[in-house]
Amino acid sequence: MKEELKMFLPNKAFRVTQTIVLLNILVYIWMVVSGVDAMDPTVEDLIVWGGNMDILFAEGEYWRLLTSCFIHIGLIHLLMNMYALLYIGVLLEPVIGHKRFLFAYLVTGIISSLVSAFWNTYLVSAGASGAIFGMYGVFLVLLLSHRIIQSDTRKDMLASILIFVGYNLLYGLKGEVDNAGHIGGLLSGLVVGAVYMLSLTKSPLYVKMPVLEAGLPLVLIALVFSLTYFSKKDEQSLFIKDADLFNEILDISYRADEEFKSDMDAPFSLRMNEKNAFKIHMDSCIRMLEDYFLNTSETEPVFHTLYDYFNSRIKYMDMYMEYEKSGFDAMYEDELMHLNGKIDSLVNKIDEQYI
Numbered sequence: 256m257k258e259e260l261k262m263f264l265p266n267k268a269f270r271v272t273q274t275i276v277l278l279n280i281l282v283y284i285w286m287v288v289s290g291v292d293a294m295d296p297t298v299e300d301l302i303v304w305g306g307n308m309d310i311l312f313a314e315g316e317y318w319r320l321l322t323s324c325f326i327h328i329g330l331i332h333l334l335m336n337m338y339a340l341l342y343i344g345v346l347l348e349p350v351i352g353h354k355r356f357l358f359a360y361l362v363t364g365i366i367s368s369l370v371s372a373f374w375n376t377y378l379v380s381a382g383a384s385g386a387i388f389g390m391y392g393v394f395l396v397l398l399l400s401h402r403i404i405q406s407d408t409r410k411d412m413l414a415s416i417l418i419f420v421g422y423n424l425l426y427g428l429k430g431e432v433d434n435a436g437h438i439g440g441l442l443s444g445l446v447v448g449a450v451y452m453l454s455l456t457k458s459p460l461y462v463k464m465p466v467l468e469a470g471l472p473l474v475l476i477a478l479v480f481s482l483t484y485f486s487k488k489d490e491q492s493l494f495i496k497d498a499d500l501f502n503e504i505l506d507i508s509y510r511a512d513e514e515f516k517s518d519m520d521a522p523f524s525l526r527m528n529e530k531n532a533f534k535i536h537m538d539s540c541i542r543m544l545e546d547y548f549l550n551t552s553e554t555e556p557v558f559h560t561l562y563d564y565f566n567s568r569i570k571y572m573d574m575y576m577e578y579e580k581s582g583f584d585a586m587y588e589d590e591l592m593h594l595n596g597k598i599d600s601l602v603n604k605i606d607e608q609y610i
Contacts, residue, residue: 271353272344276337282325283333294329306379309372313487324364326381336383343390362472363389363443370439373483380433385440392444402456447472540565564601
């Protein structure tokens with residue numbers, strides 16, 4: 256217990272690790288103070304604060320590759336990652352030095368984000384775990400050399416780290432974890448670790464080409480970036496076009512709701528005029544969607560849900576006006592309640608599909 260508590264005390268031997276941990280904690284506190292849920296942030300919050308996503312990468316928001324490594328999906332996520340980072344940092348940073356540790360952390364974190372964007376679709380990724388897996392990958396390679404890590408501790412450390420990596424990768428198969436990012440971080444860490452082994456052991460190859468230590472990891476970033484970019488670039492124009500259509504339809508829908516204010520005290524003739532204006536806007540949205548379906552081979556599911564939503568709104572409006580005109584005859588109430596429930600369900604589905 257004493258040894259574990261020492262990880263949290265200021266120590267020059269692993270000051271970069273502690274600084275990274277502090278940055279992550281400060282970002283988390285800033286998020287919570289700004290109104291983000293401490294335990295369960297929304298997808299929208301994660302995107303606003305710098306979460307990574309393949310479509311946003313395709314739009315050119317490359318800064319998310321790094322910022323996503325410093326935000327977390329709630330307190331438990333933060334605590335688990337920071338403990339894992341402190342554990343590996345205490346072991347690894349004194350061995351490879353501050354600069355190498357920071358460089359490896361940033362390189363593996365960025366590659367982890369790139370692999371996540373390459374593999375996943377519409378998944379917002381956040382957290383330091385990709386970079387942490389990267390650091391475990393670096394250490395795994397260095398444990399193979401008795402010239403870097405003492406022989407009497409290598410075996411125990413190797414077993415401990417293999418168990419950690421294996422367990423977390425298996426846990427990630429549940430489907431609720433960004434395993435692609437973890438694997439991307441781990442593999443890039445193995446590459447960086449191999450380069451560091453050459454430099455730390457003064458390998459003849461490193462002596463001849465010292466530029467390898469920084470150059471090879473940067474080349475790896477460029478290669479993975481290119482692979483991700485070209486795999487996602489076709490999604491860019493489709494998504495931007497679809498997003499514009501989605502926003503245009505929503506604007507029309509909002510105007511329709513403004514036209515029909517649902518003032519129960521207004522004269523029936525005025526409400527009929529508002530209803531007609533409302534229907535014009537709804538019909539306009541439906542026509543836009545029908546054109547979209549006609550001219551687009553791969554349509555987004557959210558637009559089919561929107562189509563059902565607008566048709567349901569019109570049907571509800573027609574029935575409600577009949578209900579009001581009849582003097583609120585109870586025969587309409589069950590169907591109105593059913594339609595209202597369907598509309599609420601469609602709204603929730605739209606939120607899930609679009610985000």
